[in-house]
Amino acid sequence: MNEFLASKSYFGLFLGLFIFWASTKISGKLKSSLANPLLITTVLLIVLLTVLGIDYETFDMGASHLTYFLTPATVALAIPMYKQVSLLKKHMAAIGISILCGVAANAVCILVLCLLFGMDAEIYHSLLPKSVTTAIAIGVSAEIGGVPSLTVASVVITGLFGSSIARLVCRIFRIKNPVAIGLSCGNSAHAIGTTTALLMGEVEGAMSGLAMVIAGILTAVLIPLAAGFM
């Protein structure tokens, strides 16, 4: 089957979109913020492809056409940011400081956990840039001696997990301000977290996009310094 499908460029595209559509239905039925459609889609597709013995490459032949729009979609995040520019200017200091604190907390937390779990330096370097968008994370990982594929995996795990628990964490820790909620999502779970923030509201979405960009740039500049600790 794998060989037959390997030459079909609409297979992965159709299957990917179909499972996502089904996942939004499942997610709607479950009525839990933890039932994130992208998380359900990912789990279902990995199980399905593994059971059917279909390679990721065969799936990606078609599905990669969707990924092609990731760059323009990220560029379009400038629109909600522009619409919220007065809010952005008003809270400039709070936004900058909170993002910096988050980026620092991330680095310290990963160092402590890597030491605790006895993981080697290669894994530490692969995990350090995990909270920013994939393209920046891969670049930073390669620069500090991480394994890019492991970095991509940790970026995806972080994004899927972050966007699934964002509502719950904000509720438990009483993060109520829409600006703060958006910054939390974007700073911890980059673009995937931003998709969840956009569903919560325009302010949340705009702030999440902003946090993703600033955290990405801060990470590119500061994380190589944190890499020296192990």
Add this chain to the structure above:
Amino acid sequence: MQYIYQLLVILGASFAGEVLNGLLPLPIPASVYGLVLLFAALMTGLVKLEKVEKAGSFLIATMSIYFISPSVSLMTVIARYMDSLPAVIATCLVSTVLVMVVTGKVAGLLMRSQEEKKDE
């Protein structure tokens, strides 16, 4: 035709981002350069909001589906890092919650103290 023009503006910013990514020796992706460029174009009035809003809203509304393939690519790494996977996942989960709480709490506190200062 307005959709085509709008898409053209966004793709133009994406392409300009790619060019910058190729020219500058920084680990910053084309999408981030493109976002900053489009934001600057909107701020300076070079691009009017209504000239990108419709196509942009569509791209943003459908953003999740562009992550399907990168997310499923997890299956290619799972087997290779089986031994360290539990620790890697635990690290990702704990640090994600921590970053979320630290960022949200610090932002909330700073904004509240700013509001209070204004009230005085």
